[in-house]
Amino acid sequence: MKQVNWRKYGFEFLSIFIAVIAAFALNNWNxxxxxxxxxxxxxxxxxxxxEKDIEDINVNVKGxxxxIEACKYWRQVITGQEVNTDSVMIHYLGLTRDFISIQNVSGYEALKSKGLELLKNDALRFEVISLYEYDYQTLKKFEEEYQEMQFQDNYFMAINNILAPNFTFDEKxxxxxxxTPFDLSDSEQKIVLSYLWxxxxxxxxxxxxxxxxxxxxNSLKEHVEEELVRAGN
Structure with a gap:
């Protein structure tokens, strides 16, 4: 009966085992x-x-x-106070102007497509989700969907019916x-003032x-940049 060389087979098995583990570790590392x-x-x-979102926010805030300045201007006009008539167009355009909320979500959408767990920092992941899924969505709804905030639809026609007859136009x-002053009834004046308020x-x-x-x-941007620094970027 031929004697089995267990040492030889044991060495070969160990070599194969180490090779498999090494390959697995390398694949995991990759x-x-x-x-x-x-x-x-x-x-x-x-x-x-x-960074772009901050710029967009600043534009809307300025609008x-x-x-608000337009409301103050027309309140002075309606109550018979003296105003600079050269700025009538600016305040006319700004009074009921609405805005849209623009967010640059391509980075967040890319993260979602790869899986949110790709972001290893739990606190940072929560901060990202909170901003994009709650704050940005709420802001968008306020600006574009919440009826109370739709100034053009709600107030333009009613206010314009009172303002426009007092405007002067050129030949074009x-x-x-x-x-000025506007010839308004007490009722008309109070209605416009309530709209302005x-x-x-x-x-x-x-x-x-x-x-x-x-x-x-700004806080999330700072934390993202800190994470990139820790990662050596």
């Missing part, structure tokens, strides 16, 4: 490296998007500030000024939410 590279690219895209039909209050409300969202955008 996957981790690939995921880390993808994560970093997505974080860079998110950071760039957040609402102009809308362009507004060049207005006749409501527009101003609602613009201040949305500006508060913009300010809170801007804080979160």
């Amino acid at each position: 996957d981790n490296q690939r995921n880390a590279t993808i994560e970093n690219k997505i974080l860079v895209e998110i950071a760039n998007g957040l 609402h500030e102009d809308g 039909g362009n507004i060049i000024g207005m006749r 409501k527009i101003q209050v609602n613009r201040r409300f949305i500006m508060y939410f913009y300010a809170e969202t801007a804080k979160k955008v």
Whole structure:
């Protein structure tokens, strides 16, 4: 009976086992490296998007500030106070102007497509999800869907019916000024003043939410940049 060389087979088995484990470890390391590279690219895209978002927020906030100034201007006009008639067009355009909420979500969408768990930092992942899924969505609904905030639809026709008869036009039909003081009944004056009050209050409300969202955008951008630094980028 031929004696089995267990040492030889044991060595071969051990060699195969080590090779399999090494291959598995190498494959796992490659996957981790690939995921880390993808994560970093997505974080860079998110950071760039957040920078654009701040710019968009500032533009909308400036628009609402102009809308508030328009309310103050027309309140002075309606109550018979002296105003600069050269700025009538600016305040006419700004009074009921609405805005859309633009968010640069390509980085976040890329993260979702790869799986949110790709972002290893749990706190950062929560912050990202909270901003994009709650704050941005709420802001968009306020600006574009919440009926209370649709100034053009709600107030333009009613206010314009009172303002327009007092405007003066050039031969091409362009507004060049207005006749003051307005000849308004007590009822007309109170109606317009109530509209102006409501527009101003609602613009201040949305500006508060913009300010809170801007804080979160800046905070997330800072944390994303810190994460990229830790990753060696």
